[in-house]
Amino acid sequence: MGHLLEIRVPDIGDFDEVEVVEILVAKGDRVEVEDSLVSIESDKATMEIPSSATGTVVEISVVEGDRVAEGSLLVVLDVLESDRPAAPEDGAPSVDSGAAPQNRPDSVADDDESAPAVPDPTLAEPTPRVDFVREVSPAAADPVPDQVGLPHASPLVRRYARELGVPLAETEGTGKHGRILVDDLRGHVRDRFAKDAESGSGSGGPGLGIPPVPSLDHAAFGPVSEQKLSRIQKLSGPVLHRSWLNVPHVTQYDEADVTLLERFRRDQRDAARERGLKLSPLLFIMKAVVIALDEFPSFRASLAPDGDRLIIKEYFHLGIAVDTEQGLVVPVVRDVDQKGIYELAEELNATAERARARKLGIEDLRGACFTISSLGGIGGTGFSPIVNAPEVAILGVSKTQVRPVWQGPSPLDHAETPAIASDSLPSAPTDAGRFEPRLILPFSLSYDHRVIDGALAARFTSRLSRLLSDPMQLLL
Numbered sequence: 490m491g492h493l494l495e496i497r498v499p500d501i502g503d504f505d506e507v508e509v510v511e512i513l514v515a516k517g518d519r520v521e522v523e524d525s526l527v528s529i530e531s532d533k534a535t536m537e538i539p540s541s542a543t544g545t546v547v548e549i550s551v552v553e554g555d556r557v558a559e560g561s562l563l564v565v566l567d568v569l570e571s572d573r574p575a576a577p578e579d580g581a582p583s584v585d586s587g588a589a590p591q592n593r594p595d596s597v598a599d600d601d602e603s604a605p606a607v608p609d610p611t612l613a614e615p616t617p618r619v620d621f622v623r624e625v626s627p628a629a630a631d632p633v634p635d636q637v638g639l640p641h642a643s644p645l646v647r648r649y650a651r652e653l654g655v656p657l658a659e660t661e662g663t664g665k666h667g668r669i670l671v672d673d674l675r676g677h678v679r680d681r682f683a684k685d686a687e688s689g690s691g692s693g694g695p696g697l698g699i700p701p702v703p704s705l706d707h708a709a710f711g712p713v714s715e716q717k718l719s720r721i722q723k724l725s726g727p728v729l730h731r732s733w734l735n736v737p738h739v740t741q742y743d744e745a746d747v748t749l750l751e752r753f754r755r756d757q758r759d760a761a762r763e764r765g766l767k768l769s770p771l772l773f774i775m776k777a778v779v780i781a782l783d784e785f786p787s788f789r790a791s792l793a794p795d796g797d798r799l800i801i802k803e804y805f806h807l808g809i810a811v812d813t814e815q816g817l818v819v820p821v822v823r824d825v826d827q828k829g830i831y832e833l834a835e836e837l838n839a840t841a842e843r844a845r846a847r848k849l850g851i852e853d854l855r856g857a858c859f860t861i862s863s864l865g866g867i868g869g870t871g872f873s874p875i876v877n878a879p880e881v882a883i884l885g886v887s888k889t890q891v892r893p894v895w896q897g898p899s900p901l902d903h904a905e906t907p908a909i910a911s912d913s914l915p916s917a918p919t920d921a922g923r924f925e926p927r928l929i930l931p932f933s934l935s936y937d938h939r940v941i942d943g944a945l946a947a948r949f950t951s952r953l954s955r956l957l958s959d960p961m962q963l964l965l
Contacts, residue, residue: 492567492568492569493547493565493566493567493568494541494542494544494565494566494567494568495562495564495565495566496526496527496538496540496541496562496563496564496565496566497560497561497562497563498529498538498557498558498559498560498561498563499538499559500559505558506556506557506558507529507530507556507557507558508529508530508554508555508556508557509527509528509529509551509552509553509554509555509556509557509563510528510529510530510553511527511528511553511643511647512527512528512549512551512552512553513525513526513527513528513537514526514527514546514549514564515546515549516546516547516548516549517545517546518545518546519543519544519545520540520543520544520545520546520566521540521543522539522540522541522542522543523539523540524539524540525537525538525539525540526538526539526540526546526563526564527551527563527564528643529557537643538563538564540564540566542566542568543568543569544566544567544568544569545566545567545568546564546565546566546567547565547566547567548564548565549563549564550562550563550564550565551563640657640658640660640662640669641662641666641667641668641669642657642662642668642669642670643668645671646669646670646671646674649671649674650669650674653674653678655674655677655678657669659677660673660674660677661673661677719815719816720815721813721815721816721817721818722815722816725816725817729875731878732875732876732877732878733875735878736876736878736937736939737937737938737939738873738875738876738935738936738937738938739935739936739938739941739943739946740873740874740933740934740935740936741933741934741935741936741943741946741947741949741950742871742931742932742933742934743931743932743933743934743947743950743951743953743954744929744930744931744932744954745929745930745932745953745954745955745957745958746894746927746928746929746930746954746957746958747770747889747928747929747930747957747958748927748928749958749959749960750770750773750957750958750959750960751770751889751928753960754768754770754773757830761831761834764831764835766831766834766835766838767834767838768830768834769834769837770865770889770930771809771837771861771863771865771886772830772833772834772837773830773957773960773963774861774863774884774886774957775807775809775822775825775833775861776825776830776833776963777953777956777957777963778807778825778859778861778884778953779805779807779825779826780956780962780963781949781952781953781956782805782858782859783805783826784952785945785948785949785952786801787799787801787881787940787941787945788859788881788882788936788941788949789801789802789805789858789859790802790858790881790940791879791880791881792879792881792937792939792940796939799940802858804823804824804858805824805825805826805827805858805859806821806822806823806824806825806856806857806858807821807822807825807857807858807859807860807861808820808821808822808857808859808860808861808877808880809821809822809837809840809860809861809863810860810861810862810863811840811841811844811845812867813844813845813847814845815847817862818844818849818854819854819857819860819862819877820840820841820843820844820849820853820854821853821854821855821856821857822836822837822840823856840853857877857880858880859880859882859883859884860874860877860880860883860884861883861884861886862874862883862884862885862886863885863886864885864886864887864888865886865887865888865889865930866888867888868887868888869887869888870887870888870890870931871885871887871931871933872885872887872933873885873933873935874933874935875935876935876936876937878937881936881937881940881941882934882935882936882937882941882946882949883934883935883936884932884933884934884953885932885933885934885935886930886932887930887931887932887933888931889928889929889930889931890928890929890931891926891927891928891929892926892927892929893924893925893926893927894924894925894926894927894929895922895923895924895925896922896923896924896925897921897922897923898921898922930957932950932953934946934949934950
């Protein structure tokens with residue numbers, strides 16, 4: 490004849506109440522000694538209450554989300570006499586097999602009229618309480634076979650899955666009885682990223698919520714030929730795609746009057762030539778960028794992985810895009826703030842030569858806090874570069890243009906300007922100002938809008954414009 494054994498909440502330390510986060514068995518289940526029955530969770534740990542005997546679950550007294558305290562009834566087991574746990578050494582009596590069925594739970598009576606009664610807790614011989622509990626790691630838990638078709642995993646694994654956004658139903662468990670472990674979640678994420686990179690990294694794909702570009706038979710419309718992607722294109726494509734998907738891009742456009750800067754650069758050409766160097770406009774742009782980065786530290790930051798703080802880099806390493814036959818590469822020039830124009834010219838020329846000779850190492854491409862992409866030597870009036878995450882901003886430099894720029898007060902502000910009597914404005918007096926040809930450098934700043942807002946971006950580009958317009962500021 491069977492006996493009823495109550496499984497109660499053991500000593501839970503300093504906590505008055507804990508939450509029931511998972512029911513690991515169902516009514517009617519056959520459980521063995523040490524099988525986990527219920528998971529409870531405090532602020533510090535998740536614990537599973539094990540069975541102290543072999544038997545059948547006849548009652549579950551809690552549901553997920555309940556708050557329980559020490560001594561709260563969790564599960565009632567129907568155990569055989571031979572399977573009952575040994576009596577405690579202190580002489581505490583066990584369940585009285587001959588006790589009359591008093592205060593029997595309705596759920597037990599309704600389901601099984603022949604089931605033994607739950608003893609009255611007021612009797613002289615109280616039901617023993619299981620005070621054994623063990624803290625279980627996600628990888629070490631011994632699971633109970635799933636009875637309702639849901640993936641079987643510990644609360645910690647379920648929470649980790651929610652943080653990663655991994656559907657447990659799509660994850661194969663490698664633990665005992667198919668239990669899903671933390672390593673299974675990590676493997677699922679790795680496999681999904683690898684699959685996306687192979688099948689849809691450049692055009693949307695599975696798991697991204699973006700429909701893939703439809704496949705067409707282009708040969709049906711005319712002659713076609715194929716050309717393999719370069720190694721750089723194969724490597725940079727997924728990186729650019731990842732940055733575009735993860736970073737909310739905004740681009741700020743501005744320009745600088747670099748007439749004086751260009752005049753200064755040309756005046757120094759002979760001195761540079763004697764050193765075997767060429768002073769490109771990019772060198773002066775790099776120095777101006779460093780000054781602006783020093784004044785606006787958010788532009789040399791990275792967003793922390795949890796998104797609640799910025800990691801400010803107290804160094805000034807600039808990534809410089811270099812055009813090669815295989816595609817653009819971005820080597821890093823370090824400590825730009827500590828180097829003069831001639832030193833930078835020598836280092837930048839050597840770096841560009843190594844890039845074109847495909848002799849850059851992995852360390853040559855890492856560690857930048859800001860990137861500059863200059864297409865001024867090729868052409869164009871403006872473009873929107875993609876932020877090189879985890880950086881938060883990138884500068885795009887276009888080709889300089891000669892434009893007429895009005896020098897002097899605005900004609901509309903002239904005191905003697907008569908009232909407008911026709912559909913055209915009067916000509917300004919010749920002694921009030923004039924148009925002059927000026928060399929204008931257009932540039933654009935793409936930035937991560939999570940870190941930088943539009944007002945801050947405009948201040949940055951305005952400061953950069955002023956620095957480039959006056960080469961003397963670069964020497965201060």
